[in-house]
Amino acid sequence: MTSGEFAIIGTGEVPCGNYPERSEFEIAYTVAREAIRDAGIDVKEVGAVLCAQHIMSNPENDYNTEMVFGRLPEAIGARGCKITCMTSSGGASSFSLRKTAEGILHSGETDTVLVVHAQRFSTFTPNQQAKYFSIAGSDVEWEVPYGMTYNALAAMVTQAYMAYTGTTIEQVASVCVANRRWAMLQPNAMFNQKEITVEKVVNARMVSYPLTTLMCNVLADGGSAFVMTTAEKAKKVTGKPVYILGEASDYSHRTITRAGMRDFATMAEYLSPIARLAFERAGLGPEDMDIYQIYGSYPCIQLIVMDALGMWEPGTTGALVESGETSPGGKYPVTTNGEALSFGHTGTGVGIALLVESVRQLQGKAGKAQVEGARFLIENTGGGAFMDCHFTVMGNEIPG
Amino acid sequence: MSKHEPISIEAIKAMMNLTDEDLKKPLPVPTKWSRPFWEAAKEHRLVLRKCSRCGNIDHPPYLYCTACQADEHEWIEASGKGTLFAYAVNHFGVPFPFWADLPYVRAWSTSPRGCA
Numbered sequence A: 001m002t003s004g005e006f007a008i009i010g011t012g013e014v015p016c017g018n019y020p021e022r023s024e025f026e027i028a029y030t031v032a033r034e035a036i037r038d039a040g041i042d043v044k045e046v047g048a049v050l051c052a053q054h055i056m057s058n059p060e061n062d063y064n065t066e067m068v069f070g071r072l073p074e075a076i077g078a079r080g081c082k083i084t085c086m087t088s089s090g091g092a093s094s095f096s097l098r099k100t101a102e103g104i105l106h107s108g109e110t111d112t113v114l115v116v117h118a119q120r121f122s123t124f125t126p127n128q129q130a131k132y133f134s135i136a137g138s139d140v141e142w143e144v145p146y147g148m149t150y151n152a153l154a155a156m157v158t159q160a161y162m163a164y165t166g167t168t169i170e171q172v173a174s175v176c177v178a179n180r181r182w183a184m185l186q187p188n189a190m191f192n193q194k195e196i197t198v199e200k201v202v203n204a205r206m207v208s209y210p211l212t213t214l215m216c217n218v219l220a221d222g223g224s225a226f227v228m229t230t231a232e233k234a235k236k237v238t239g240k241p242v243y244i245l246g247e248a249s250d251y252s253h254r255t256i257t258r259a260g261m262r263d264f265a266t267m268a269e270y271l272s273p274i275a276r277l278a279f280e281r282a283g284l285g286p287e288d289m290d291i292y293q294i295y296g297s298y299p300c301i302q303l304i305v306m307d308a309l310g311m312w313e314p315g316t317t318g319a320l321v322e323s324g325e326t327s328p329g330g331k332y333p334v335t336t337n338g339e340a341l342s343f344g345h346t347g348t349g350v351g352i353a354l355l356v357e358s359v360r361q362l363q364g365k366a367g368k369a370q371v372e373g374a375r376f377l378i379e380n381t382g383g384g385a386f387m388d389c390h391f392t393v394m395g396n397e398i399p400g
Numbered sequence B: 001m002s003k004h005e006p007i008s009i010e011a012i013k014a015m016m017n018l019t020d021e022d023l024k025k026p027l028p029v030p031t032k033w034s035r036p037f038w039e040a041a042k043e044h045r046l047v048l049r050k051c052s053r054c055g056n057i058d059h060p061p062y063l064y065c066t067a068c069q070a071d072e073h074e075w076i077e078a079s080g081k082g083t084l085f086a087y088a089v090n091h092f093g094v095p096f097p098f099w100a101d102l103p104y105v106r107a108w109s110t111s112p113r114g115c116a
């Protein structure tokens, strides 16, 4: 990919939270129309429709099956559609979907790709949700029989990180507080009504020591969409294209025992060359970023990813977040939609929501959360049990 | 550690409307290539798959060596000794079959053989 070869020109999103009456089909059709309208194009210009995989199936009318069999282009009237498919890499789906879109654009078959995510969890019983989600990411043969949970994995990483860097649990909790402050500015966030404090986060019910309920994310219904095109077309149809300036990726493992990183305490050392490469490809540095859109899912992971950016001394980001500098009004805006912890965990959609928020910020459409004059940002995502990591530098202009 | 009262298994059973089936512990379902590991585990032995061609140890094991793709291998006995690297204490939000065990520790250790 050449820097600035592709651009995102429009986004759509529905409120995140408990909406049992709203089916995934309704979400998908709604966000698709909104993204196309926002992009200022006609739906007939869409030549490819990509769907994110949803999680947990309703056997009576399975969303994944319907999307794989081409329901979406037909339902939204994308009569010029030539290609449709589903792409998934769990939490990293925002990246794999975008890469697929880039490949299709690069092939020349079409110059306009629509990407859609929709998820509804709330119609499943708490037992079904617990069964699925508590063990998601854990290996069914080697971990699940021993009572392993995703929260326990994040808890171990948190313990290791705190021991290694001297970060306090209060500093870890302050990530949740900062995320909540951003979510308070987001009309579509699940938790946008009430501020939380470090004290409240630390004293909430213990889930997996040292993580409390407020340090673990909650499943939510939601969805979002974006329209991607070539830079050439983007310039013609909108005054506000958001360019993909540089990307870099790495895959580490499926089973945590096979992680490519030496250990999870030093995960930032594993991540930092990936971030560096993304910056290099964009021709920019971490200090050029106006926003840092960090996908962590857990507060400690946000700190580890921040440590990897080459912007702050590794191990000091907990103190930085605690100081309020990453909160609204701070010097370094981090994760401006509140992410999984406060925006809501929509399965494969957490990273897609963060990408959509990144586009809104760079288009000046982020409402109350708008970072004034934002030109460049870095965004990351990853899936599985920290199986991979992808960094993307985006901007509303192509640097020199 | 937690200021909150634990929720008993009886209470969660009633609250979530769980059957005895829901409370059954998940068991590993061995694959063709992992069966020797579990057979040895039955005899209280911890074994690892070692490639006979290049010496690479794979855990979890796969169909062939992940370093050189060879089939030939042997099962070597591990000491069972390791170094504790990190741990977590599960208090809440675990799959229901593990509810009766709360609180329980999940530990992460590294073995001298280089497997975690």
Ligand SMILES: [Zn+2]
Pocket: B051, B052, B053, B054, B055, B056, B065, B066, B067, B068, B069, B070
């Ligand atoms: Zn070998």
